[in-house]
Amino acid sequence: MSAKKTTKKRSALHAVTVLALLGASAYLTVELRQEEQDKAPAVQKVTDDPQLENSAPDTGARTWERLKNPDRTVLRGSKGQVLATFTDGARTATLKGPSRTFAEPANTTSRVVTEDWVRLMPEPWRQGAEKEQWFKDWFKQYYGSEEDDVFALAFQYVQGAPIKKDDEGIPYAGDAVFGPFKPDGVDRLEQNDFYDYLGIPYTFRDGTTMQPRQERYRALDCSGYMRMIFGYRARYPLRASNTVGDGLPRTADGMARSTVGTDIIKIQGPAPWYTRPNNIDVLQPGDLLFFKMDHRTGNHMDHVALYLGVDTDGHRVFISSRKEVNGPTMGDKGGASRIDGNGFYAQLFRSAKRL
Known part of the structure; x- marks a missing residue:
């Protein structure tokens, strides 16, 4: 065999080998990518009905529908998807909008990817309100708006949140603590309201003025945190205490038992521990959750x-201000922030309210 023929055969063999290796490499790359995709957790979108998704803007005909348990009105798009939910007696509304991710890597691997934007209407919802001018004006302004909603406000107080100041230089947002230590150096003081965090006197609608306490500056207990978000920031009316004035009461128990908003899950069973709800499917993002935790x-x-x-792991989660983390968190320290399963908070969950 001549040298030329031998060279040609070797070249041909080399080319075939290279092509085979390239083909195998491409095949393995595709397989590895597919395997990675299979392992990745599926993102679950929060909707009024888990079977309905709001995957794209809807420009077709919209319809209003009345639903029960609780009594509410939903706005549906042309494909039947829920675009907004309005509950009788509540000012809280959920509107579909751009997808967002809420996370707190310092304290949990939990992530919430949601299209729900939680906002306060100027008046409580009632059947037929979609025909009233106040609502038409409000809906036109906020549907599709990316202005800070209740969720965005809530995450402005978690660990590492940047400080924000008003025109007078007063910090109104930023990393909050739960409260200072008690004299024992172990437990933390409660009753830290939004005006303690702000460090300024606050006059309520009934004329009562409350003074901040210097040692509680930048502190928000669990109910103070809700009053900061819904009241001071979103402008829901606030009481000076559980009994003085009108609006959202001062404590968790006061809120749970008040007539403001609409009870979505009522307190049930014998006192003092009551019973855990059997059905939590009626909840929607933005609801207040209440827990029985202390026999004292x-x-x-x-x-x-x-x-x-x-x-994104399929668990129903919440954010609250807690002693274990010393401030607002959706984390796992002291118990995962979940109301499903049999974890610490899940077992102690008792009722829910929609403001």
Whole structure:
């Protein structure tokens, strides 16, 4: 065999080998990518009905529909998807909008990816309100708006949140603590309201003025945190205490038992511990959650949280201000922030309210 023929055969063999290796490499790359995709957790979107998704803007015909348990009105798009939910007696509304991710890597691996934007209407909802001018004006302004909503406000107080100041130089947002230590150096003081965090006197609608306490500056207990978000920031009316004035009461128990908003899950069973709800499917993002946690407080609800919806692991999660983390968190220290399963908070969950 001549040298030329031998060279040609070797070249041909080399080319075939290279092509085979390239083909195998491409095949393995595709397989590895597919394997990685299969392992990746699926993102669950929070909707009024888990079977309905709001995957794209809807420009077709919209319809209004009345639903029960609780009594509410939903706005549906041309494909039947829920675009907004309005509950009788509540000012809280959920509007579909751009997808957002809420996370707190310092304290949990939980992530909430949601299209729900939680906002306060100027008046409580009632059947037929979609025809009233106040609502038409409000809806036109806020549907599709990316202005800070209740969720965005809530995460402006978690660990590492940047400080924000008003025109007078007063910090109104930024990393908050739960409260200072008690004299024992172990437990933390409660009853830290939004005006303590702000460090300024606050006059309520009934004329009562409350003074901040210097040692509680930048502190928000669980109910103070909700009052900061819904009241001081979103402008829901606030009481000076559980009994003085009108609006959202001062404590978790006061909120749970008040007539403001609409009870979505009522307190049930014998006092003082009551019973855990059997059905939590009626909840929607933005609801207030109440927990019975301490035998020393009699029949009082001891903790309040903001329901965020379903995280990417499929769990129903919340954010609240807690002693273990010393401030607002959706984290796992002291118990995962979940109301499903049999974890610490899940077992102590008792009722829910939609403001």
